[in-house]
Amino acid sequence: MTVTVPATSANLGPGYDSLGLALDLRDELTGEVISTSSTTGGRTLEVTVEGAGEGTVPLDESHLVVRSMRAAFEIIGKQPAGLRLHCHNRIPHARGMGSSSAAIVGGLVLARALVAGGELILDDDTLFQKAAEIEGHPDNVAPAFHGGFTIAGDDDGFFAVRTAVDPRVSVVVFVPATGVETKTARGLLPETVPHSDAAADAGRTALLVAALSDAPEHLHRATRDFLHQEYRRPAMPESLALVDELRADGIAAIVSGAGPTVLAFSSGVESAETTKLTARCPEGWACHALSVDMDGVRIL
Numbered sequence: 001m002t003v004t005v006p007a008t009s010a011n012l013g014p015g016y017d018s019l020g021l022a023l024d025l026r027d028e029l030t031g032e033v034i035s036t037s038s039t040t041g042g043r044t045l046e047v048t049v050e051g052a053g054e055g056t057v058p059l060d061e062s063h064l065v066v067r068s069m070r071a072a073f074e075i076i077g078k079q080p081a082g083l084r085l086h087c088h089n090r091i092p093h094a095r096g097m098g099s100s101s102a103a104i105v106g107g108l109v110l111a112r113a114l115v116a117g118g119e120l121i122l123d124d125d126t127l128f129q130k131a132a133e134i135e136g137h138p139d140n141v142a143p144a145f146h147g148g149f150t151i152a153g154d155d156d157g158f159f160a161v162r163t164a165v166d167p168r169v170s171v172v173v174f175v176p177a178t179g180v181e182t183k184t185a186r187g188l189l190p191e192t193v194p195h196s197d198a199a200a201d202a203g204r205t206a207l208l209v210a211a212l213s214d215a216p217e218h219l220h221r222a223t224r225d226f227l228h229q230e231y232r233r234p235a236m237p238e239s240l241a242l243v244d245e246l247r248a249d250g251i252a253a254i255v256s257g258a259g260p261t262v263l264a265f266s267s268g269v270e271s272a273e274t275t276k277l278t279a280r281c282p283e284g285w286a287c288h289a290l291s292v293d294m295d296g297v298r299i300l
Contacts, residue, residue: 001032001110001113001114001299001300002028002029002031002110002299003106003109003110003113003297003298003300004026004028004029004106005026005027005029005106005144005296005297005298006022006023006024006025006026006098006143006147006295006296007022007023007026007091007097007098007099007102007290008020008021008098008101008102008140008143008144009021009023009096009097009098009171009173009256009257009261009263010096010098010139010140010256010257010258011139011225011254011255012212012223012263013204013208013222013223013224013252014201014202014204014205014208014223014224014225014226014227015139015151015205016201016227016228017137017139017153018152018205019139019149019152019205019208019209020139020143020149020150021148021149021150021165021292022143022144022147022148022149022150022292022295022296023097023171023173023291023292023293024290024291024292024293025090025091025097025288025290026091026293027051027087027088027089027090027099027103027106028087028088028090028300029065029086029087029088029106029107029110030085030086030088031069031083031084031085031110031113031114032083032085033080033083033084034046034082034084043061043081043082044081044082045060045061045066045082045083045084045085046083047059047060047063047066047084047085047086047087048085048086048087049086049087050086050087050088051088051089051090052090052092052093053089053093053099056093057093063085064100064103065085065087065106065107065110066107067134068103068104068106068107068108068131068134069083069107069108069110069111070111071108071111071134072107072108072111072112072118072122072127072130073111073115075126075130076111076112076115076118076121076122078115078118080114092179092261092286093179094179094180094181094182095175095176095179095180095256095259095260095261096180096182096185096255096256096259096260096261097173097175097256098144098257100135100140100182101140101141101144102144104131104134104141105131105141105144105145105297106144106297108130109297109299112127113299127145128141128142128145128160129157129158131144131145132152132158133158137154138152138153138154138158138160139152140257141160142160142162143293144297145296146160146162146296147162147293147294147295147296148162148165148292148293148294148296149163149164149165149213149292150162150163151163151209163212163213164212164213164214165212165213165292165294166212166213166214166215166216168216168267168268169212169216169219169265169267170265170266170267170268170269170271170274170289170290170291170292171263171264171265171266172263172264172274172277172278172288172289172290173256173261173262173264173287173288174261174264174280174281174282174285174286174287175261175285175287176238176239176261176282176284176285177286178260179260180235180258180259180260182257185235185236185258185259186258188231188232188234188235189228189231190231193226197227198226198227200224200226201225201226201227204221204222204223204225204226207222208222208223216265216267219252220247220250220251220252222252223252223253223254225254229254229255232258232259235259235260236255236259238260238282239260239261239262242262242282243255243262246262246264246280251265251277252264252265253265264277266289269289269291277289
């Protein structure tokens with residue numbers, strides 16, 4: 001079986017740990033139950049990786065896709081003795097584009113698809129709960145699974161609500177050559193913030209939901225963040241400098257997730273606005289003009 005799963009951007013400025021957007025840049029995972037291979041811990045496992053993470057990610061049971069597949073097999077009650085996995089990764093690692101959520105969601109869905117009747121045992125809600133549990137928070141997991149624009153959180157269990165996205169909305173992502181680990185970025189955040197900042201952020205978050213739904217002309221104001229981006233500047237000064245530069249020119253630019261990728265909203269992948277944006281990519285960075293992915297994880 002083969003599944004594809006999209007990149008995601010969380011926070012989107014003010015929506016810290018709650019808002020997420022699926023982007024049309026996809027990892028492709030192919031799994032197969034096999035009978036012979038090298039044995040690892042009493043199980044037969046073959047893992048190959050091409051693209052992002054090739055030569056650096058582990059190729060054993062500690063691989064995040066494998067761990068997620070094992071978690072799904074455990075719930076279903078069917079652990080295959082032999083497993084072959086091939087990952088074609090297009091989502092950059094440690095760049096704030098949801099590579100870990102893509103691995104988790106993709107692994108869970110792939111494992112379920114490999115078991116006859118797997119959906120009857122592991123339904124979508126249980127799968128989403130397990131994905132968020134493995135990741136630790138649902139903001140990237142939700143759009144990776146559901147697609148589109150999601151609002152997610154944890155209130156007596158993880159939840160996610162998918163809401164509308166204006167068809168005029170697209171994005172340009174500027175990806176630095178080096179990454180920042182999420183743990184490092186989170187470690188820079190203070191334990192408390194001023195009440196005025198929290199109130200301002202709440203207002204911007206509400207406006208952002210409306211702006212993305214059907215009023216993209218308000219995206220610049222709606223993406224102003226007060227809670228996390230400035231605190232993270234020491235870990236990604238070039239990224240925040242680019243955000244400052246773009247916002248000074250009226251462009252709705254934010255740090256994608258925990259960074260260091262910069263995301264700027266645009267008005268269509270083929271638009272003149274997008275062409276002008278891609279021309280502003282810093283030297284040595286990668287740039288992608290992407291539409292919003294409305295499908296989420298898919299079985300091919």
